[in-house]
Amino acid sequence: MSKFTILLGGDLIRTPLLDRQVAGTRVIAADAGMSHARTLSLTPELWVGDFDSVPADLPDELTAVPRQVFPAEKDKTDGELAIAAALERGATSLVLAGAFGGKRTDHAFLHLALSVRLAEAGTEVLLTSGAQEGIPLLRGKAGFDYADGTLFSILGFSDLSGLTVTGAKWPLNHIEMAFGSSLTISNEVKGRLEIALGSGRALLLAHPFPLTES
Known part of the structure; x- marks a missing residue:
């Protein structure tokens, strides 16, 4: 099994359970989700998005993460693009960290619906904010x-x-x-x-x- 953590832009708190869930996973950040890399002490292998919501004051090791840049006017959200990048790299299991809350209710709804579609296609999915988690x-x-x-x-x-x-x-x-x-x-x-x-x-x-x- 190839397990990836996708860092999304919703709410996130660090807990011992969340630390265990992301331990040993490969990590991809979606635009503003990079702020959670600092929270969880993770260094992603890829940073995906249109970069209109880049967190301020990131440490050098995070600003140096390779980027996959997309135009602001696109057909998929940054989160869906990050998930697609993980699947292209062989992901069979996903932890969607920061999948709930945040400023964009439409994005949070997408993460819920997309997780069900991914599960139906055979990908294991866990959505989490640290305080709550979702399983299709x-x-x-x-x-x-x-x-x-x-x-x-x-x-x-x-x-x-x-x-x-x-x-x-x-x-x-x-x-x-x-x-x-x-x-x-x-x-x-x-x-x-x-x-x-x-x-x-x-x-x-x-x-x-x-x-x-x-």
């Missing part, structure tokens, strides 16, 4: 190692059928769920979380650390 759900059954009390939601990108959730405070048994339903928002892990999906497109969004609600 494919047809079939999958298990997840989260501690009891971990908050999670299942985001549907289409109608879902045959959805079963066990190891949760509110389990579900082979249900049909309409696109746009809030039924699978804000559940909690209780035991070994397992999710089975008959058909449809969805993503598991989990908060691996306790949240303090205001």
